[in-house]
Amino acid sequence: MEEKDLNNKISRRSFLTYVIVSLGGLMGAILTGLGGGYFLSPIWRKKEDSWIDLGLVKDFTEGEPLKINFTVRKRDAWSTIESKSSAWIITANQKDFIAFDPKCTHLGCPYRWSVEKRQFLCPCHTATFSVDGEVVSGPPPRALDRYPTKVVGGHLLILPQVVGKGKEV
Amino acid sequence: MKLLWEWMKSRLALAEIWNALFSRHVPEAEGLVGWLYTLGSASLFVFFIQVITGSLLAMNYVPSPDHAYDSIRFINEQVIFGKWIRALHHWGATFMVVVVSLHMLRVYFMGSYKYPREATWIVGVILFLLVMGFSFTGYLLPWDQKSYWATMVGANIASQTPAIGSYIAKILKGGDEMGAVTLTRFYAIHTLVLPGLILVAILIHLFLVVWHGISEPPQKNKGSDKKAGA
Numbered sequence: 001m002e003e004k005d006l007n008n009k010i011s012r013r014s015f016l017t018y019v020i021v022s023l024g025g026l027m028g029a030i031l032t033g034l035g036g037g038y039f040l041s042p043i044w045r046k047k048e049d050s051w052i053d054l055g056l057v058k059d060f061t062e063g064e065p066l067k068i069n070f071t072v073r074k075r076d077a078w079s080t081i082e083s084k085s086s087a088w089i090i091t092a093n094q095k096d097f098i099a100f101d102p103k104c105t106h107l108g109c110p111y112r113w114s115v116e117k118r119q120f121l122c123p124c125h126t127a128t129f130s131v132d133g134e135v136v137s138g139p140p141p142r143a144l145d146r147y148p149t150k151v152v153g154g155h156l157l158i159l160p161q162v163v164g165k166g167k168e169v
Numbered sequence: 170m171k172l173l174w175e176w177m178k179s180r181l182a183l184a185e186i187w188n189a190l191f192s193r194h195v196p197e198a199e200g201l202v203g204w205l206y207t208l209g210s211a212s213l214f215v216f217f218i219q220v221i222t223g224s225l226l227a228m229n230y231v232p233s234p235d236h237a238y239d240s241i242r243f244i245n246e247q248v249i250f251g252k253w254i255r256a257l258h259h260w261g262a263t264f265m266v267v268v269v270s271l272h273m274l275r276v277y278f279m280g281s282y283k284y285p286r287e288a289t290w291i292v293g294v295i296l297f298l299l300v301m302g303f304s305f306t307g308y309l310l311p312w313d314q315k316s317y318w319a320t321m322v323g324a325n326i327a328s329q330t331p332a333i334g335s336y337i338a339k340i341l342k343g344g345d346e347m348g349a350v351t352l353t354r355f356y357a358i359h360t361l362v363l364p365g366l367i368l369v370a371i372l373i374h375l376f377l378v379v380w381h382g383i384s385e386p387p388q389k390n391k392g393s394d395k396k397a398g399a
Contacts, residue, residue, distance in 0.1 A: 035225055
């Protein structure tokens with residue numbers, strides 16, 4: 001036993017140094033991993049899309065644009081911010097829906113639907129849009145902005161965020 | 170690279186500092202007595218854990234009655250490793266009090282506070298009080314029933330002080346009632362005031378520990394014990 005100890009190349013001191021360094025390294029790695037993951041967690045946070053339920057699809061009359069008011073609940077970390085918003089909904093067959101951002105693409109005024117002219121009228125600078133959102137007359141630079149829509153279980157859902165200015169979504 | 174290292178070594182006296190900190194003479198002690206000598210380093214280690222985890226928690230915590238509890242729930246449920254970091258801070262706080270108390274008992278029962286280390290002991294007592302301050306102020310921050318009422322009890326105890334009690338309680342609570350100001354006060358003390366103080370005290374304490382060296386464990390019929398008996 002004595003002889004074996006003497007032949008051993010590793011001394012008590014350097015053995016203890018190895019133990020301290022490796023245990024310290026292990027603890028350091030765990031701490032760095034946990035703390036680093038925590039600090040960098042915004043990278044992996046998924047953006048939550050808050051689809052708004054606007055009710056049953058069969059309640060929307062075909063052909064006639066309808067302005068729907070709704071409350072947007074946006075989650076901001078631990079708090080939820082509520083804001084009022086609205087959208088113009090048009091459907092031809094209660095299957096395919098178009099949702100227009102209720103702001104004129106010129107300067108953001110709220111426009112209205114004229115039943116007689118079958119056009120959207122903006123009161124600010126007398127802009128007019130056709131039923132599918134195209135500019136008919138006036139200063140707007142592009143067609144009406146649209147919100148993404150989808151039908152789930154007979155309910156119409158919209159995501160009140162403009163995706164692609166004035167384009168199909 | 171090597172040149173830079175040599176330059177730093179010479180200008181920052183790294184070798185001398187390393188020798189003073191890690192190649193100093195320490196008393197020979199084995200078994201349980203040897204372990205008792207690790208309690209100071211253990212406190213320092215827990216302190217580092219608390220600094221790291223506390224800084225991370227502060228990134229997602231809001232000291233307001235409306236948001237405190239919700240932001241902690243956010244840390245627990247939404248932030249990656251949030252639960253772990255908070256648990257480390259929670260258990261680190263508990264361990265801190267335990268380890269620091271054991272360290273104090275070790276120093277007391279081995280008589281290590283005696284000449285020439287009285288100043289080290291005094292700074293140590295200040296450190297102990299600072300740890301108590303951290304415990305008291307940190308306990309309120311989750312703003313749940315337990316922490317709210319525990320702080321209420323603490324403030325009421327303080328208000329029992331003769332003559333100046335009601336003023337102490339008012340200063341603690343930031344007013345007559347416990348509320349938003351109490352929370353922001355405790356948060357500021359916990360994360361700004363106390364860390365600054367404890368850092369200075371730790372540096373002085375560690376300097377004194379290195380300066381005076383570590384005391385020998387008391388032994389029968391040896392050293393000062395023998396002299397005192399004779």
